[in-house]
Amino acid sequence: MNKLYIALLIFVALPGSLLSQDTNKSPLEDLPDYITQITYFGERADWSHDGERILFIEKTFGDVFEVEITTGIIQPMTHHFFHEGFVRALYLANGDILLSGAREFDSKNPWKSRDARNAELWVLKKDLKSPPVPLGVHCKEGPAVSRTKMNIAWALGTTIYKGEIDYDGEKPKLKNWKPLFTAGDLPTPAKGWDLETQNFNPKNENELFFYAFGGQFGFQAEVLGYDMEEKEFTNYSNSKDTYDEAEGIFPDGLSMLIESNRHRANYKGMKEFLTLDIYKLKLDESGDVERITYFNDNPEYKASNPVVSDDGRYMAFQYAHAADAAGKGRGILILDFKAWEKKKGKR
Template sequence: MKASIKVLTSIFLLLSFVTGSAQNTILAKSPLDTMPSFVKKITTFGERCDWSLDGKKIIFLEKMYGDVFEVEVATGILTPLTHHFFHEGFVRALYLSNGDILLSGSKTFDAANPGKSRSPEQAELWVLKRDLSGPPTPLGVFCKEGPAVSREQLKIAWTVDDIYMSDIVYDNGIPKLKQIDTLVRSKDLPKEIANWRLETQNFRPPYDDELIFNAHFPAIEYEAEVMGINLKTKKIINYSQRPDRYDEPEGIFPDGKHILVESTRHHPKRDKGRTTWDYIDIYKLALDGSAKMERITYFNEGLVYKATNPVVSDDGRFMAFQYSVIGETTGVGHGIVIWDFVKENEMKNAKK
């Protein structure tokens, strides 16, 4: 009997070792391990990045509800931007057109219920001066998820339930919102997606005459569409045209002709126990009304990793993004990665 127990114990330990080793092996094999030379990881931590206007630096969150850092792309030198004052953590950081930084974060943080700090009831918008001469100034409005920032003007848009827009002005050096306009309401959406939830994304370059936003709703799986509203005519356009798929707009190209999208088109149906966001990869969507989509990353192959939150440099050459492990909370990242579109095309042409 004792011998049998020893044998069973040995088998159990062996199986545990093999299973654990297999899991560790899977997680150790990041897609970056086999990436071509035009893809480079520049930080070992961080998420939700944004390019500086000159393309020389990238701002990013240390983690959700954490500090904000800036990395110099050429050298990898890191600079903390929010260590000089006490705070409860930030959930977004974006460059304004004058170099100042738009932050989103709550005045309070509860470790037992951290999600409250990114809710539209608690996440506020702030402006941090570029010279880091003091703590950020609150703008007096709350925000759901990320705001949209013009790269040409001191104009922002944000969502609570509806989408709002305003200019930032400085009164004796203190930033404030000039006039708040309601731009889009859920009931304004086209019939097939009427009353879906809203989230701002980008002002469309090069003229800033349109706001790209996301309409989303758990209709079948969890669906999302890439939408745009003309700021003059208020005409709303559906660019992705697949209300049965999850297509969330992210970084936009500087010519305004394409936008990067987090999409599940390669795996539109959820498996049991999974969320829609477990199947995200990065795609490129044409903004000409054709709804043409092109897949860029394949991190989600094997359903272990995903590539998310891409942004494009102002010269259109680089994409910065993060990678995550499926099952993690949306927005979590494990470092900032840069994709060089020019080098990618050179390699493709060399193979022809």
């Protein structure tokens, strides 16, 4: 992966060394030298298992693309069949792609296609020789995908489910799927809140990470884990009155990236989740966090949807305007954690 970092520096010339304190600037105008912009459109990145490619959505309800990091070559993954657009694309453990998208799209009512009543899960074979195969289940927002096994988890309504993707001949299908818990099972304060799955613990596949969001004003979110053997919940963020959304997990299972508004939890008297940046959360129940990005130093921008490479060296994430819809991205960037560690205290 050291060669990867060198190639990234060759591929994109990086301006500046540290994020600017000038809030009139776009954060892209003065990126620190440990962050590289790899695409100028796209959202919801996911790392290939070898760390050489990034999968991403063109836009919400758009096509899926893959970028080769060392060359910057972008290739379409969903141009070989007609479809109504996708909202998620994630690598499965065998290299195939799990998609989420609806069978129909109405430009006059686009968000209907993102609704759990319409968004379905599909498997796209990595050879790209055929259309994706539907798994026969609907999904609310993003599914969770194991990086080592063919296990997935997803939310539907107030319930989180888990299942296994199996290949009956050449055709993938979902088997052994079952409900794990409902929103009503959650501990206070998250009891009854909305749910979205995020990750399996890479060091303990029996633990599923997810986040719950709600509260009096609908802006609060907590990062939780569920032990599928012990049937117990753990609240890892424990941050009252802030928005902490679970994102990519580190391969050692000790920390997780989150989107959070802790730096602007009550910005201009407003309690909301548009003022996001990326933090690193310790998974030891301490609730300790460390801020990673400073895009929201200019309140018109935000950084979000971070994922960690399988070796833990890099983070892929997106930037957007603060007022953009949740999940919308305007380009994919990569952060080198090794370089960040050396310079994080010099900001």
